[in-house]
Amino acid sequence: MKKLTMILFAALLLVGILAGCVAENSGSSDSGGDAEAGGESEGESVQAGGEDGLDIAVVPKLVGIPYFNASESGAIEAGEDLEVNVNYTGPTQADASAQVKVIEDLISKNVDVIAVAPNDPASVEPVLKKAKEQGIHVMDWDTPADKELVDLSVKQVDDEEFGRHMAKKLVEAMGTEEGEIAILTGGLSAANLNLWIEAAQKEFDENYPGIEIVSEKIPTEEKQQVAYQKTLDLLKSYPDLKGVLAVSTPAPLGAAQAVQEEGLQDEVSVVGSALPTDSAPFLEDGSLDTAVLWDPGKLGYLTVALGKMLAEGEMPEDGQEIEGVGEITVKEDGKTVIMGPPADFTKENAADFDF
Amino acid sequence: MKLSKESVLGLIALATFLLLAVIAPGFLSSNNINSMMFQLPEFGLIALAMMVVIVTGGIDLSITYIAALSGVGAALMLTNGYGILPAIIVAILFALACGAFNGFVVSKIGVSPILVTLGTMVLFEGIILAITKGSSISGFSEGYSLIGNGYYLGLVPLSIVIFAVFAIITAILLSKTSWGRSVYMYGSNETATLFSGVKNSRVLMKVYLYASLLAAISAIIMTSRYNSVKVDLGSSYLLQSVAAAVLGGTNIHGGYGKVIGTVYAVMIFQFIRNGLNLLGFHSSLVDVVIGAILILVLAMNFFSDKFKKIAETKNAGKAA
């Protein structure tokens, strides 16, 4: 029995190693030229777009949340318009290690471009390096990765600007430059959320010294229900609370729900980053004052469009007009692309959007 | 010839491998084989740790947070300018401290492991949050990143070699040492081991310490590979590692479980995860397939046991 086990195990290892060696030879012989030429991709892809075009992989932080679903449809649309194969795939949880594995599998698939929205910029660093070594074009979108590594960085907005913008909007909604506010966040370890919160805090410190943040940022597990409960608790323990700044897409909804149910629409202002369709019921009665975000579909579209340019050896220019997106800004470093200013969704305009 | 549970599982692993080699494009490419070898060790080590605990009839729900805390230990050292070796030592010490705490409450106070580790899971998570404030610690030295990303002799990923070494060590410890034997005996009947002069509490303590050591090794590979650590490092491996151990033939009630079975199970998981990704399956379907395999294999065991019993009864009837 033992022998058989050993033999089986050895065979399994051997098959693996042999297969590896064999494939290594063939792989190394054509992989280089393949990627340079940007031609021929291995068959059988289930992605959108043309049969023989470029393979562009777009990796979100996770699949299966509305925000990234919206950007998926934009990316797929771009694939159809621009006749490239778009492979939109990511982990089911916002887990850095799972994301690395997805990227590794994409490298195995030998795609031409990988655009990643890293859960943790540092953790994708080694695997992006590996991708580059394989001749794959590497870019980031939504959340920046290591600047040195990526060929292109696509950003919806400027983080600093976005954070400060939300802070200003909150003060505007409160109608006073003094009072207590609380900050809700999706998760304590989300890098871009932390950047926004820092920027917002800076804005408060520098321009609104009368604003007092009552507690450390409060995590809501990216769940509306948790944001709702935490806000209820906040409203009780800080009866003088004037405003709530909620970053991450479910958080403003939960906060607004709590305000709505307590009937505090006029006393407490809520401002946060949320999609307009989700926010509509709360914007309606003023429980959510302003939702600040961008069109994630456009962001997906832009990512694919820029990915195609990158693979074809072009670089975007400042002020360039991208079809389907609009005018973009390119920063001094030549590779950071900003899609545009943040969009404010309010009672008046929320109905005009379909995302 | 009758096949052992483990050999059948080995055949299933082989079949999965061959099937995917045929249907999944790029499955056999050197790149892909390599990336599988890079991906497997961190999960494999956690699964082995879980298996050792399950053999005693327990379970360690805190194991992934032990790994994360140990990773935090390493990261703190590295980012504060200490070398690789001190970082590794601190990582292991952090993990052993957690393991000792679990071991103390389980073996000395006698609370059932599932309750203890349910509590310590939250506790360790809290400690990490308190240390890191939820953000990630990243940016380690080039040398450190070689542990998880480098090649041994330029051929095989170093991490898979580390995994193989620890798998072999675990196998030897379990089957060739008095501690290992005691672990199995304790898992089968803890009263009998007590009445045989076995120091049950010491055996258990060592089990939790060893599991946390494996978690630390896994943490070192993960932190090196991902160049960062935060509170959820490896947390998705928790229930998966239980699934792998059980699929590998480990008896959830204790007393039985082999390293080789768990290794096969980990390989099956790896092949499927990777193969389905290559085939462009939605990631959530991977979970569905793994869940289905777990239930199918155990149902198969049940029916084959049943047939065996029927056959034995028939034979006995004939003999009489």
Added chain:
Amino acid sequence: MKALLKQKEISILAIILLIGAVLSFVSPVFLTIGNFLDIIEGNVVIGILAIGMTLIIITSDIDVSVAALTTAVAVSIGYLFTFLPDSWISVLLLFLIAPVIGLVMGLINGLLVSIIEIPAIVVTLGTLNIIAGLVLYITNGNYVNSTNFPQSFMAFANYELLGLPILIYLLAVVAIGTWFILKHTLIGRSVLAIGGNTQSSVRVGIDYKKVKLFVFAYMGFLAGIAAIAQTAYTKAVDPNGMLGLELTVIAAVVLGGANIHGGRGSIHGTLLGVLLLAIMQNGMILARIDTYWQNVVTGAIIVIAVSYDHLSYKRSQDKLAKIEVEA
């Protein structure tokens, strides 16, 4: 035994009172009725699930698929909303359909545990993966918000009777109903019996496979009801919203004195367990404890509670003198 149960529940009650005392000292809002209603309403879902889990743990099994089950039913509810006419009959119909969907899924768990004899933790680990994966695949994680809900359901969700939210009544009905089953019906006594001694139950003619089937099916049934509660409470269907809730549910049940080895557990104990966890969650913000330290405190309290409980159990066992030694 009676004294022992009492003692178990008293110890958790003592912890609750202690924390409560500290909290009401730190925060004036803690002891308000409004706060308590919020706490209870916010934990109706966990409460309902924990009640179902109590029965499973009494039979010395465990079910880690509850959160996935509830989510699956909740997603089905969201889907149903697109069909059902906007009328109060739809709400009633929902109370018929949702529990049945849950029941069917619970039955699958139960069949695998009782007939195929796969250990419950393995079965439910498998179904957890399968159900959660399918839900995510089918919905792609999209959530349905209240704009798509029928007005009749919103009216139900916001309904208050005698100043108490309707969900609190729902929890009360489930708790009392399950207590009644456990205390006053044959099947309920059988649940306790097979938890106490499976072999004996076989000998006195209790079909323990049927009882196991029942507890898992009942868990599914309650998951269906919990799904309605969840939908009514969050006024949205979020396929990711209950991720990892199963461990909280289990923690609540064992804190409430149910023995993971079977035979012991009570509905009121479980409700106390839920309350303890809920108060800790609520209290952290009220007590203005740094968010980063919340888990440390929660984890420490769980470890201390289970250790204390075990030690006092051991002590009471030791006190049962075996032999009357002559003076």
Added chain:
Amino acid sequence: MSEYILQMKDVSKTFPGVKALDNVQLEVKKGEVHALIGENGAGKSTLIKILAGIHKPDPGAKFYFEGEEAKINKPIDATLKGVSIIYQDLSLFPNLSVAENIYIGQDSNKKPWKKINWKSIKKTADKALEELEVDIDPNTTVERLSIAQQQLVEIARALAFEAKLIVMDEPTSALSSSEVEKLYKVVDKLSSRGISIIFISHKLKELFRVSDRFTVLRDGKYVGSYQAEEIDEAKLINLMVGREVSYEKNEKQVETGEVIFQVKDFYKQGNFKDISFSLKKGEVLGITGLVGSGRTELAQAIFGVNKPDSGSLKIYGKEIRIRSSADAVKKGVAYIPEARQTQGLVLEQSIINNISLPILNRMRNKLKLLDRKSEVQLAEQYIKSLDVRPALPNLPASKLSGGNQQKVVIGKWLSAQPKILIIDEPTNGIDIGAKTEIHKLLRRLANDGIGVIMISSELPEILAVSDRVLVMRHGRISGELGIQEATQEKIMNYALNSGSKKNPSEALDDTSRISQGV
């Protein structure tokens, strides 16, 4: 109407690997007390489990209740036919109340949603307990009762069922003499009411006191049924074992030497008090007493698993402290527990692994790894010297018979080369042939210089093996007897009534509690 309440005809049962029953017959008349006897492994339990509906017989078996053929597929079928079974290890629910334990099962055939009628449960329980004339609060949970009380609850349950046929499997093994007497009265009362009883016991004297007829099984085969008047004890033994037996007297073969082991002032609250004794080289010390007199607790205290509150130990004159079982092994004290299957052996594991368990540390090679070869050697050595059958070192212990399992446990402890061996009920549940073998073995060990302390309830065994007898009563040593002066009467006297005079014949009756055995 048939005169038989129950007829079981041509019952066979095959388990994987063994034929447990081969064409067995059992016929029980209405209102009679029917003794079912046979050695361990003769098939009594299997037959009862088939009657209970727990095991299915091989095809061909026929059951008749009151002359009518019936099928029993599930436990509930038996219950509905009026069969109530009291197992030796009891079928109680420790977490439920006494009243509920008495009532449980009565509704098993009812709808699961049927509401429980607590009033009628209380009433049923009160009535049954009253009939038994025992004073137990029906509201307490069963786990708070003593074993004897639990047994009475079980009997009360059978009464509550108004069973037509009650099977009692070793019902008196844990009852005190007065309780046994009460039980006999109940049995008499039941049979006078027309209820039949199947009585299973090893204690032949007890059986003659209550039984009307005997059915004897041997090796899974039916030997015959006999009226009580037409048979006597000696004949029964002959039928059961197929030969005449009595325990051989194992005389001391070496001169007793120095004192090698001393226990001084052992005390543990609620367990035992003022325990002091010593053991000489070459001697077998017997300790006996009623069940619950503190013998086992004392032994486990010496072995370090039931820590005493105070007291001291000396081995070869040197004072030692034993803090744990591991400590005990290190210091040369071995203890073989009574519960062989749950405490003595790891059943799923092989004979080798069981034998080497206490001394794994000595089985290591230079690399500190286990040396399988020496383990196998060790196992083979003890398999051979103790004549374990089958002699397959890799066989799981669960596949061995009771006697062979006991030999493995003894082998396990001999491998540890103890200076002192404490053995608790060494021959419990072992057939006669193996019993004498084990008795000889204990003597041989004493001859080899190991101090042997044997705890037993079986007086013939105590008298056959010991050189000196300690009698315990209520946690104290109530008497010490040299083997020359020891008789069953004297031992019983100490066991029941420390020091005081008692009518010997009365004491003899009480031997139901301390078995006279077969």
